[in-house]
Amino acid sequence: MRTYVVGGAVRDALLGLPVKDHDHVVVGATPDGMIAKGFRPVGKDFPVFLHPETQEEYALARTERKTAPGYKGFVFHTSADVTLEEDLVRRDLTINAIARADDGTLTDPYGGQRDIELRIFRHVSDAFAEDPVRILRLARFAARFSDFTVAPETNELMKQMVAQGEVDALVPERVWQELSRGLMEAKPSRMLEVLRDCGALARILPELDVLWGVPQPEKWHPEIDTGIHVLQVLDCAAALERELPVRFASMMHDLGKGVTPSDKWPSHHGHEELGVKLVEQVCKSLRVPTECRDLAVMTAREHGNVGRALQLRANTIVKLLERCDAFRKPARFVQLLQATECDSRGRIGASGSYADAPFPQMAHLEAAMAAARGVNAGEIAQAFVDQPQRIPERVHMARVSAVKQALKLADEDESPE
Numbered sequence: 001m002r003t004y005v006v007g008g009a010v011r012d013a014l015l016g017l018p019v020k021d022h023d024h025v026v027v028g029a030t031p032d033g034m035i036a037k038g039f040r041p042v043g044k045d046f047p048v049f050l051h052p053e054t055q056e057e058y059a060l061a062r063t064e065r066k067t068a069p070g071y072k073g074f075v076f077h078t079s080a081d082v083t084l085e086e087d088l089v090r091r092d093l094t095i096n097a098i099a100r101a102d103d104g105t106l107t108d109p110y111g112g113q114r115d116i117e118l119r120i121f122r123h124v125s126d127a128f129a130e131d132p133v134r135i136l137r138l139a140r141f142a143a144r145f146s147d148f149t150v151a152p153e154t155n156e157l158m159k160q161m162v163a164q165g166e167v168d169a170l171v172p173e174r175v176w177q178e179l180s181r182g183l184m185e186a187k188p189s190r191m192l193e194v195l196r197d198c199g200a201l202a203r204i205l206p207e208l209d210v211l212w213g214v215p216q217p218e219k220w221h222p223e224i225d226t227g228i229h230v231l232q233v234l235d236c237a238a239a240l241e242r243e244l245p246v247r248f249a250s251m252m253h254d255l256g257k258g259v260t261p262s263d264k265w266p267s268h269h270g271h272e273e274l275g276v277k278l279v280e281q282v283c284k285s286l287r288v289p290t291e292c293r294d295l296a297v298m299t300a301r302e303h304g305n306v307g308r309a310l311q312l313r314a315n316t317i318v319k320l321l322e323r324c325d326a327f328r329k330p331a332r333f334v335q336l337l338q339a340t341e342c343d344s345r346g347r348i349g350a351s352g353s354y355a356d357a358p359f360p361q362m363a364h365l366e367a368a369m370a371a372a373r374g375v376n377a378g379e380i381a382q383a384f385v386d387q388p389q390r391i392p393e394r395v396h397m398a399r400v401s402a403v404k405q406a407l408k409l410a411d412e413d414e415s416p417e
Contacts, residue, residue: 001029003058004084004099004107011095014116015145024051024058025099027084031060061087085109092134093141094122115151122151129157132166136178139194143185150194158198167203172287175204179286183247188238189231192251207278208251210258215266222349224266226257233346236355242338248292249299249339250346252279256300275300295332298324299339306340309361314404317368318396326369333369337362364407371406372399 009022026034031047039049039058047060061082084099084107091097094112101107110124121138128134135158142148150158161167182191192208195201202209212227223229230251237250256275260268279300283293305312305320312320320326326333341362347354375398381391403409 001033002027002084002101004101006088006099007091007096010098010100010106011112011116013100014098014113022056024056025061025084025087026058027061027082027087028080029060030080034058034060063087063090089125090127091124092128092131092137094124097124119145119148120151121148121154123154123157126157128154129161129166132161132170133174133178135161135167135195135198135200136170136175136182139191139200140178140182140185142194143182143188143191146187146190150197155198158200162199162203167200170204172285176286176288179204180244180248180292183234183238183251184244186238187235188247188251189235192231192234205282207255207258207282211254214257216257216268217266218349218351221347222352222354223347224349226254228349229346230254231346232348233342236342236346237339240338240342242342243335245292245295246335246338246342248288249296249335250342252282252296253299253303253339253343255279255282272301272304295335295339298332298336302336303340303343306337306361306365307344309365314368314400314407314409317365317403317407318372318399320365321369321372321399322396327373330369330373334366337365367406368403371402375399375402 003024003026005022006025007023009019012019026049031041034047034049035041038052040052041047041049042057043049043059047062049058049060050056051058061084063082063086088097088099088107088109094110094115096112097108097110098112099107106113111122115122121141123134138150138154138158142150179191182188185191192201195204196209196212208230211230212225214226215224216226216229218224221229223232230253233250233253234247237247242250252275254271254275255278256271256273257268259274259278260271276297279296280293282288283296288296302320302324305316309317321333324333324336341359344359344361345354345357375395377395377398380394380398381388384390384394
């Protein structure tokens, strides 16, 4: 029985990065032998055991055979005579197929160290094509290791997988799991670029993929291309270390521009409302969690209004707060402001950049929300207990007055809605 550290722990150590988790492969052992040494079996599909002291995972060296489409169609074989090299060849990328023995010796039969130096994602063998999840994983790695590029032969193999329908066999939960993890990496735009380069984005998120090539007015969008804009908005959300719902909303906010009349381009009048149905469609197909779905829908619908906040009347601002349920869920409204800030700053092109531009709309609307929430609705309700039908109107009017006073909005200076 010989044990090796494999995968991400070895890769990250070679990259000089912190190592969080250790995965181990065991050569020359049997399930009974592992149990006899105190290891606890936990694997469902193949033998994986938890170390009796460290609780780290130890998997028996194994080979695998493809038996059906998708990522679950595999038969695994483990035995004491499966070699380390046979186990490593089934792994996805060369940089993840390096093993380290207890004495620090590295086993690298497929050139992983070389590809780390070259900053290249390269598949270990054609077995990569048997598991479509590996496309998602590679794209997620690209978001984490943004200075790596995909080897041409690996990208070609991924294109073949897409053409053969392997990506279509992925279940929504697994797609969301990988996408959401990629969104939380340092440069999530790289994930979308990798998926788009191999054609997988058109299968997973066709509503997003169509945005590339859709023009916007250069005066307001120096990057012009809507797809490029989405990448910039998403990376802005990552740079500001925003939470997952904000990052997902940033990715979804402009879907409506993909279905506006092309004869009206680069104008996209009404794209906000058009985008709402598309966001709902994406969230349903990928089974996106409620928190992410609700913010993405709200951002698609309201990001234009938030962007125009400084020109809005107090009454319009209060209606915005009411539509967004800001009085019950103020934290979510702040997330809407954060996503719209990223939309505002994610406009960078040859003719200019908004990357460092101020976004006073956030403080403006936060002050409005604080003032409106300061209104005592219960007190108003008590005053109109005999006229309950008038309570909503009176509460609304009191909030408008509070916002007007807080923002120092004078009637004669108000802009039309």
